[in-house]
Amino acid sequence: MYKQGLFEVLSNDKIAKDVFKMVLKGDTQYITAPGQFVNIKLDGKFLRRPISVCDCEDDKLTIIYKVVGEGTEQMSAVETGSTLDILTGLGNGYDITKSKKPLLIGGGVGVPPMYLLCKKLVENGQNPTVILGFNTEDEIFYEEEFRLLGADVRVTTVDGSYGTKGFVTDAFPDEYDYFYTCGPMPMFRAIEAKAVTSGQYSFEERMGCGFGACMGCSCKTKYGSKRICKDGPVLVREEIIW
Amino acid sequence: MYKQGLFEVLSNDKIAKDVFKMVLKGDTQYITAPGQFVNIKLDGKFLRRPISVCDCEDDKLTIIYKVVGEGTEQMSAVETGSTLDILTGLGNGYDITKSKKPLLIGGGVGVPPMYLLCKKLVENGQNPTVILGFNTEDEIFYEEEFRLLGADVRVTTVDGSYGTKGFVTDAFPDEYDYFYTCGPMPMFRAIEAKAVTSGQYSFEERMGCGFGACMGCSCKTKYGSKRICKDGPVLVREEIIW
Amino acid sequence: MVDLSVNLAGMEMDNPIVPASGTFGFGKEFKDFYDINILGSFSFKGTTKDARFGNPTPRIAECSSGMINAVGLQNPGVEHVVKYELPEMKEYFNKKVIANVSGFSVEDYAYTCRILDKEEQVGILEVNVSCPNVHGGGMSFGTSPECAAEVTRAVKAVTTKPVFIKLSPNVTDIVSIAKACEDAGADGICLINTMLGMRVDIKRRKPVIANTMGGFSGSAIFPVAVRMVYQVAKACNIPVMGCGGVSSAKDVIEMMMAGATAVQVGAANLVDPYVCKNIIEALPIECEKLGINKISDIIGVID
Amino acid sequence: MVDLSVNLAGMEMDNPIVPASGTFGFGKEFKDFYDINILGSFSFKGTTKDARFGNPTPRIAECSSGMINAVGLQNPGVEHVVKYELPEMKEYFNKKVIANVSGFSVEDYAYTCRILDKEEQVGILEVNVSCPNVHGGGMSFGTSPECAAEVTRAVKAVTTKPVFIKLSPNVTDIVSIAKACEDAGADGICLINTMLGMRVDIKRRKPVIANTMGGFSGSAIFPVAVRMVYQVAKACNIPVMGCGGVSSAKDVIEMMMAGATAVQVGAANLVDPYVCKNIIEALPIECEKLGINKISDIIGVID
Numbered sequence A, B: 001m002y003k004q005g006l007f008e009v010l011s012n013d014k015i016a017k018d019v020f021k022m023v024l025k026g027d028t029q030y031i032t033a034p035g036q037f038v039n040i041k042l043d044g045k046f047l048r049r050p051i052s053v054c055d056c057e058d059d060k061l062t063i064i065y066k067v068v069g070e071g072t073e074q075m076s077a078v079e080t081g082s083t084l085d086i087l088t089g090l091g092n093g094y095d096i097t098k099s100k101k102p103l104l105i106g107g108g109v110g111v112p113p114m115y116l117l118c119k120k121l122v123e124n125g126q127n128p129t130v131i132l133g134f135n136t137e138d139e140i141f142y143e144e145e146f147r148l149l150g151a152d153v154r155v156t157t158v159d160g161s162y163g164t165k166g167f168v169t170d171a172f173p174d175e176y177d178y179f180y181t182c183g184p185m186p187m188f189r190a191i192e193a194k195a196v197t198s199g200q201y202s203f204e205e206r207m208g209c210g211f212g213a214c215m216g217c218s219c220k221t222k223y224g225s226k227r228i229c230k231d232g233p234v235l236v237r238e239e240i241i242w
Numbered sequence C, D: 001m002v003d004l005s006v007n008l009a010g011m012e013m014d015n016p017i018v019p020a021s022g023t024f025g026f027g028k029e030f031k032d033f034y035d036i037n038i039l040g041s042f043s044f045k046g047t048t049k050d051a052r053f054g055n056p057t058p059r060i061a062e063c064s065s066g067m068i069n070a071v072g073l074q075n076p077g078v079e080h081v082v083k084y085e086l087p088e089m090k091e092y093f094n095k096k097v098i099a100n101v102s103g104f105s106v107e108d109y110a111y112t113c114r115i116l117d118k119e120e121q122v123g124i125l126e127v128n129v130s131c132p133n134v135h136g137g138g139m140s141f142g143t144s145p146e147c148a149a150e151v152t153r154a155v156k157a158v159t160t161k162p163v164f165i166k167l168s169p170n171v172t173d174i175v176s177i178a179k180a181c182e183d184a185g186a187d188g189i190c191l192i193n194t195m196l197g198m199r200v201d202i203k204r205r206k207p208v209i210a211n212t213m214g215g216f217s218g219s220a221i222f223p224v225a226v227r228m229v230y231q232v233a234k235a236c237n238i239p240v241m242g243c244g245g246v247s248s249a250k251d252v253i254e255m256m257m258a259g260a261t262a263v264q265v266g267a268a269n270l271v272d273p274y275v276c277k278n279i280i281e282a283l284p285i286e287c288e289k290l291g292i293n294k295i296s297d298i299i300g301v302i303d
């Protein structure tokens, strides 16, 4: 189930280069799984902007977004105390019943959905290993937050300015029985080449509605056409056509 | 000369049925004559909204507007402390050099420009008589303000709920040597039928630019075509084609 | 109480509000937001003879006051619609529905309409002639009076249900096309479909839409829609279903005054899923302010 | 330093920014806001053989992200323009100007262009074929390839200056019309003019515009303009001046990538008189962000 609601902005702070964290207060009851997303209405923009749920606890919703265009630029200027019109409860989210020793891989702004996922897995005693991949040191965020959840956290940077030099695949642990990932396409391709278990990928697509009505976000899978917004954004490794 | 500028809203209060008074702070140096107007940009509206200067003193600009549609509705919700993008110094304004005993006639939201005009005439010792015409009592505003300027003020209401019952023409003084007016067309027609002197009328027209560039507001006069926004809004009685 | 009911080519509707094809799916996604039985009716996703995946993604681009889509008529095909979608729909929508039909040849249209003609739930067949005519050099059926009339005749021959032809606005002379449809037996005209538009991603130096161009809709196109509704309603003697950029009760009233008997709401559903509900709730209030007791009184009141 | 210069059919311009005809008068009103010599050029108010008062008021209506105008080509006539406006303009604008010419018969166009051909200040003749052809049943010249070509030939015969034909977007097939103009000798194409639109005043139950319909422009029409610029630039071998809904440096870059050599800014001037100045100042910054050193490199880079 999804729902439109008004959320109050509690904070909106820069946490890394071009990356902002926004904490909102409102009715979060429709957010039921990590990996779901919300769709945000911005003044003067026609379409809403889809952003993953980073954390959700009681009536507080946390999102992390990167400024890449006009909409996210505008979001970064939203003031504390103002109100945003948000659709919540969108997308299927990750299925967390699949593993005992999961590997979580977040790249860039693919990191945020890993946080709530990690939290849930830790709560379930599933002992996640987390790899956070960035290009360079000043892009890094949330390393400490993941550690505080009690996860085994590894950070990679492409230029080696922090953590392991290289791609997320250069920090793969020896043991994992399943993986969850969100991030850019090149990272997905590298994971696809290296990963030895089943897993779940979270995809992005330009969206019209975000709740399954317009067929704007369709993709072909081995089991037929799926809507990224409603049947996804999370697809299991076995169904994906690369 | 005209100028775009940012104005801070100092107050925005309801002063009569559907009528609001807004006081703004900003660079008013381009406002040089009573009867000029400003053109206000509103979020989400393409065209600006033209509103007469009601008062202008130092860096303070006062406007009075009636809520009649979406734009003015939005204006009525503008909060103190916020900023508006305004073009100032628009229109020719009234020529106040023409008379010793002028009659000022304002009808409804045609009243506001009469205020600065009255002030200037009083300052010049020109002893104006002011007639303010409304439909009914709850629409009346600014009677007291005109009195405080020291003018002879008469109020008419169509339904007789306050002041003289009838139209502005029912309150004409015996003596006046010139008139200035702003208000609705039916009032202009009544004045045209009754007035015995020369005078100046201020007209309204739907505007594109408000500063003379688009020819959106042209009207025919005895001396050729004129732009209400630039060659007007004030036209002298002798040139008007009714 | 304001009477919102209208009669659209024989179909009695509680109110004139109809979500537009392609923006409401088969209604399923919206029933989670509100009870869609409050609608006048709705037009379901453009249905073709065979199932279609549609165009590659990205299919969506943002514009000032609007959006571009290049979904490319993704749909499960008419057999699937009749076998699965319509029976399922019965459980959450108890009114007559409008069946939006697309095709790439005259035979396609006739084939699909013949099947849908048997469905009791379908109140009106809405024939979208904005699709490219594969036998006609790829220009859409809706760009020539002759082609549009040919489709109209072919469809009328296979159904007894009212047939509305849904026209494309990307034409020089909308009136001649509407009249050709009327002369060919159409029971009504629906307009407008999307305008052909394009956006460029200046960072990637590529069109935003994978298919380069797409259908532009949303409030931005409202003035063009009102103009065409007005022109067609004045020129034809069959009812017009207005569509294009409607997002408020005032827009509905404006389009009806211009000549529309019913009014479709498209892209606005995607950004505000409650928009049709809000419009239906606001309509009586706006009508009262304007002294309208019976909404059907205002249809085409403009000279 | 980003090189903003472009060469438009032989006219060297410091930058591609050109205020569009009808939104900039003869430049007089804007020189009080900023020094208009910073512009690439500007297109002055549509000029006709005889003086015209234009249409009755109201001539203006507001739309989402745009406006409708029905000014009706009010202008003092070409003799007056040559005798008073151009000499006066020399005092505040020292670059070549674009002369926008309208007419109601082929002879009108030729008459006006012949006079303007002699004016040294005029760099380009921009021939607006969106006007109704009084000898052709009132349809505009721009709606048929034949009529547009006829106007092009008549104008080319009376001038040695580059001739741009300014096309109307209210057509089924813009490419065929642009190509007909190219074949008839046009040196360039300018597009788009306004779209035909309409608004209704629901309180008065009348069209907002006294003339019922009018020309719809502003950011709302940008996607249609980009699409047409792209189509025409791909199909023709003469330069395209893009126009329609441009209001930012990014819009300019988008339109140039779609195929425009220069870019006109219309309605945006009316609401933000500084818009062209702001665009010219922002262009180098936006170009730098996108790795563009020479703006002419991006003309038509989209496949």
Ligand SMILES: Cc1cc2nc3c(=O)[nH]c(=O)nc-3n(C[C@H](O)[C@H](O)[C@H](O)COP(=O)(O)OP(=O)(O)OC[C@H]3O[C@@H](n4cnc5c(N)ncnc54)[C@H](O)[C@@H]3O)c2cc1C
Residues within 6 Å of the ligand: A037, A047, A048, A049, A050, A051, A052, A053, A064, A065, A066, A067, A068, A069, A070, A071, A072, A073, A109, A112, A113, A203, A204, A205, A206, A207, A233, C061, C062
């Ligand atoms: C399910 C999902 C979850 C996402 N989660 C996050 C997140 O947690 N943090 C984050 O920073 N970003 C996230 N994104 C990407 C984010 O939606 C885009 O970066 C954002 O919409 C860009 O908006 P803009 O106005 O700044 O960019 P513009 O390029 O100006 O946007 C223009 C249009 O394109 C769309 N668009 C642009 N880029 C993307 C994209 N990558 N994916 C989808 N639509 C796009 C916009 O929504 C808008 O409709 C997510 C996307 C999806 C689909």
Ligand SMILES: Cc1cc2nc3c(=O)[nH]c(=O)nc-3n(C[C@H](O)[C@H](O)[C@H](O)COP(=O)(O)OP(=O)(O)OC[C@H]3O[C@@H](n4cnc5c(N)ncnc54)[C@H](O)[C@@H]3O)c2cc1C
Residues within 6 Å of the ligand: B037, B047, B048, B049, B050, B051, B052, B053, B064, B065, B066, B067, B068, B069, B070, B071, B072, B073, B109, B112, B113, B203, B204, B205, B206, B207, B233, D061, D062
């Ligand atoms: C020179 C001048 C001075 C004015 N001074 C005042 C004043 O001091 N106080 C006041 O209350 N009103 C004044 N008006 C009228 C005021 O501009 C309109 O009431 C206002 O623009 C309506 O905007 P809206 O969005 O609420 O209405 P809408 O009807 O939603 O507006 C739609 C469009 O029509 C235009 N429009 C609507 N009504 C008028 C009108 N009467 N005149 C011109 N344009 C109109 C709007 O500007 C807008 O572009 C003046 C008008 C002019 C031309």
Ligand SMILES: Cc1cc2nc3c(=O)[nH]c(=O)nc-3n(C[C@H](O)[C@H](O)[C@H](O)COP(=O)(O)O)c2cc1C
Residues within 6 Å of the ligand: A208, A214, A215, A216, C020, C021, C022, C023, C045, C046, C047, C069, C071, C073, C100, C102, C128, C166, C192, C193, C194, C215, C216, C217, C218, C219, C221, C243, C244, C245, C246, C264, C265, C266, C267, C268
């Ligand atoms: C995502 C999307 C899909 C559409 N699919 C169809 C379709 O299948 N058949 C059709 O006739 N029109 C289709 N349309 C056009 C709409 O029904 C409508 O005519 C158009 O969008 C204009 O209305 P609007 O401005 O309210 O959106 C689609 C529009 C959108 C936005």
Ligand SMILES: Cc1cc2nc3c(=O)[nH]c(=O)nc-3n(C[C@H](O)[C@H](O)[C@H](O)COP(=O)(O)O)c2cc1C
Residues within 6 Å of the ligand: B208, B214, B215, B216, D020, D021, D022, D023, D045, D046, D047, D069, D071, D073, D100, D102, D128, D166, D192, D193, D194, D215, D216, D217, D218, D219, D221, D243, D244, D245, D246, D264, D265, D266, D267, D268
């Ligand atoms: C008020 C107004 C007057 C116009 N007059 C003319 C004209 O005289 N000649 C012409 O070719 N185009 C005229 N146009 C069209 C513009 O030049 C331009 O082609 C159109 O408005 C689209 O651009 P825009 O969206 O940037 O406004 C006029 C437009 C407006 C808004």
Ligand code: FES
Residues within 6 Å of the ligand: A206, A207, A208, A209, A210, A211, A212, A213, A214, A215, A216, A217, A218, A227, A228, A229, A230
């Ligand atoms: S975005 Fe509309 S169906 Fe996915």
Ligand code: FES
Residues within 6 Å of the ligand: B206, B207, B208, B209, B210, B211, B212, B213, B214, B215, B216, B217, B218, B227, B228, B229, B230
């Ligand atoms: S409103 Fe543009 S000239 Fe008067």
